[in-house]
Amino acid sequence: MEQQILEQLTTLGHPQRISVFRMLMRRYPDVIPAGELASELGIKASTMSNYLNALQRSGLVSQKRSGTSVLYSIEMNNVQAMLDYLVMDCCRGRPDICIPFSKGNDTMTDRKFNVLFICVGNSARSIFAESLLREIGGDKFNVYSAGTKPISDLNPFAVQVLRDKGHDTSVLRSKNVAEFSGPDAPDLDFVFTVCNQAANEDCPAWEGQPISGHWGMVDPVKTEGTDAEKSLAFQNAYGALKRRIEAFTSLPAESLDRIALQSAVDEIGRAPIEDLK
CATH class of the missing domain: 3.40.50.2300 (Response regulator)
Incomplete structure (x- = not known):
């Protein structure tokens, strides 16, 4: 598990790969064609393919086919596991240094x-x-x-x-x-x-x-x-x-x-x- 997390963090350490990851996170739960990602981010199609392959190998992104199109989306379970590792293992889940994660289980109050x-x-x-x-x-x-x-x-x-x-x-x-x-x-x-x-x-x-x-x-x-x-x-x-x-x-x-x-x-x-x- 730790080795996979380290590989994921290494993958996200590249400035353009993390920009692809960020956009997929913002669009979650959408599935998005590679061409749309490339167009929005101003990245060449061949380069985008390399970035998406790297994110897939790390387990952070998945793909599926729809006709002739290949669509990409976040693999949310693996992303959550990576964040859990950082919060619970690296900072021992301490609420004073893990905010905003410590707010995750709060209920919404009865108000407008x-x-x-x-x-x-x-x-x-x-x-x-x-x-x-x-x-x-x-x-x-x-x-x-x-x-x-x-x-x-x-x-x-x-x-x-x-x-x-x-x-x-x-x-x-x-x-x-x-x-x-x-x-x-x-x-x-x-x-x-x-x-x-x-x-x-x-x-x-x-x-x-x-x-x-x-x-x-x-x-x-x-x-x-x-x-x-x-x-x-x-x-x-x-x-x-x-x-x-x-x-x-x-x-x-x-x-x-x-x-x-x-x-x-x-x-x-x-x-x-x-x-x-």
Whole structure:
């Protein structure tokens, strides 16, 4: 076991290999094509293949085939074993030097939770999620949304869908994630990325270790065709987020410890939309 951990740490000691590992961790539980990783990180395809092979040999990354594509994802059990080794063996699990790991078994308190949804433009998907959780979650949540590169106006198709569904759109505006860091920002309990590009971005280091979820989905803004076809894409995105948020609000957050709650949030992101009740 120790030899494998040493090999994993050696593999991660390379600056570009750890950047690949970091992106796969941010996108977990997604499976990602090597070409997308190479494009996002600006790494040549042949070099990316070498990095992924090294991460696979160390047991930190796994691959699977889907048609002609090879998809990669984090081998989370092995990553957790590596972190456990560092925390429990190297620092003997001491809470004074192993924070934030010592917070892992805390339960969420019975109070109003602060939730932030992030996408790039903060004009459609994250706006949908904010509106849906505000309605479905009732008084249990304070809900916010933001973009890593927000645009100035909300997407008109998104606004129309929300109005048609009876949501109050007057409270919505496009915001930057910078509004949610710093001394005056709310203490976040949950942070969700609802598009892959936002998960790829460097976001602020959130204070208080919020539980994070990646619910990546197709961007309806990129739909081409008639207005009817575009409207349908926004309706589908709204419906998919509604199913995920309904599953999220049904979780007994107050009775689960942080590890169990994080696992449940990951499972919602991993499950096919049609399987969510």
